[in-house]
Every structure is written in structure tokens, then in C-alpha cells.
Amino acid sequence: MRRYNPDALRTLVAEITRAGGVPQSDAAILADALVDADLHGRSTHGVSRLAIYLRRIELGQIDPHAALHIEHHRPGVLAVDAGNGLGQVQAMRTLEHLARRAREYGLAAATIRRSQHYGALSYYCNWAADQDMILLATTSCEPAMSPEGGCEAFFGTNPIAASFPTGKGWPVKIDLATSLVARGNIIAASREGQALPTGWALDREGNATTDAEAALAGTVLAMAGHKGYALALMVELLSSVLSGSAIGPDIGSMYKDLDRPQNVGHFFCLLEIAAFMDTTVFRQRIDQTIDRIKACRPRPGVEEILVPGERSARNAEANRRRGVPLSPATARELDDLSERFGLTLRLREAEVAPTGALSP
16 A cells, blocks of 8 residues: 555645535544544544545535534533534534533533544544543444344444553553444455455344455444443443434444434543542553553563554554555545545645655
């Protein structure tokens, strides 16, 4: 895959988004969230999603000018209506409101309804960690995963995430789908015409399949069997039931249901570390915990024990130096969008030479 300067790529994505009808400041938020996912090695939630967001805007299924409406609140609680706006934009607006409350009360939580797919949860959790806060985030998703014992998609991949600031230069980051694999990986395999590993998914009749198209029509399997199913249900209750958004199969598919909104729900719980202990002490304690974990005796053949978030931080560091990799299909989509909107800016202007490196 060819690589691209992340700053130049961010500028291009923002320009395309603005040309697609999104206000400039909101286009910058969306571009930053998408490029950040690619930067950290989460291409399934990165720039490859831009085209479908813009398509849904064009069809009137996303309102790029939606206001964030706080329906009711208590001092540390918000119930938010995203107004069918861009998920990334409305999530960040909600977080800004929550951060003010968390600084005052030590803890603040929010539900968000009438939202969209909003990318990688770790983007918001890492933002909070940079503010010396801890964010626990969940989101419902379009149906992709059956309950344990079933073969009909009911739940989304229903991820849960949290990030913790450290003194290591990167946060401890937990961001996982409650499915065996994120549905974005199946979508990516379908786009690239690749087979799936055995054990990821079932077809519509409940048979194991390695065909990505059959998997998209069928169901992804829950991680850890009934345990993943239980976690998926917990996420559904927090994100969908508590928020008042659509539940399970009532959530619109981003790619298939182009005639109706998704009505996705999210849940945020934001803690200010200083309300619990001195932030310097917290960082010292978490660093000591990391050091003790990494000092554990490794299994045969294992060179290094990694902490969640460490690999993606290394990916981001390498991609900042070498450029962000994009698949040929995603590169073609960006070129097509630039041409369609009549932009003079093109992806090739962001390309990094194969042997080149970006300035630190």
C-alpha cells in the first residue's frame, strides 16, 4: 500500500468533507477522527468510511448541520439527542459538555440517541486521557452478531473502550468489539475480495463460512461465546435501551439502509482522575503497574509482553514518520471524491516516496 503524509491527508479529507456539505469546523473533526484511526492501524474505522458518510449526507440520511440537543440533565448527567448528525462531531460536542461537568463534579455521564456510526471509540477515550481523565465508552451498532446459540444477527459488534493516561508517552487503551472480530474487518475483506479466517462468522443458515459476502448476510460470532454475548447485551442496554435509540435489528445499516437514519446510541462515562487522587501519583502508579506486567516471565517464543494500547501507539509513531498506509480501494475512492467535487487538491500531493520519511 502507498503511504501518505498524515497532515496532508487530514487536509484533503477535511476539504472533501466540506465540499460534501459539512461546515468547516465539523469537517475538521471528522477528518481528524478518520485519519487518527488509520494512523493507529485501525483502517477499518478510518478514511475508508468517508465515502459512505458523504453518500448518506447526499441522500438526506445524515444532517451535516444538526444541532446537539440536550433533552434533560442533572448536574453530572446528560441525555443528548444528536439530531441525526455526524456521529464523530456530535460525540465530541457531547464530550466537551461532559468534560466541564466532570471537572466540577469528578464524574459525568451521557447517553446519546439519534446518532450514527462514529468510528473508533479509542479516539474519544484517548482524547479524555490527554485531559487527565478516564472515559468509558460504549456504542450500539447495526445488527451483525447473533446471541449465543442463534444464527440471526441481533446485536451489533457492540464495542466497549477506555483509555488511561500514563507517563510512558502513550495511554493504556482498551478498545474491543464484543464480537470475535470487528465487522469492519469483514467489510474490508469484502471490499478487497479476500476470504475470512475459519471461525469468524456464520452464513444466513447458521453454517460456518469464510466468504465475506455470506458473513455480511449472516452473522459474526461473539467473542468467548456466552461471555461475549453477555457483554454485547450490557452494551446494548447502556447504549440503546438507556439512551432511547433504536435497539438491535431496528438500527439502520450504514451501507444497506440508505432510505432511513441509523439511530445509533452511545454511552459515555467520564471520570476526572484528580477527583480520586493526585494525577502525578496516578501516573506513577499506572507506570509501575505497566513495568511489573512487562517484567513478567514470557511464554516460550514470546519476545516481549505488550500492554493494551502499546502496539497501536507504535503504529502511530511509525506512520507519522513513514506516512499513513491506504489501500488501493480507499485511495481510488478519495480520488473519485476529489474529482466529483471539483477539488484541485488530490491524494497524490500527500503521497510519501517509498524510501522517504517525514520530518519529525
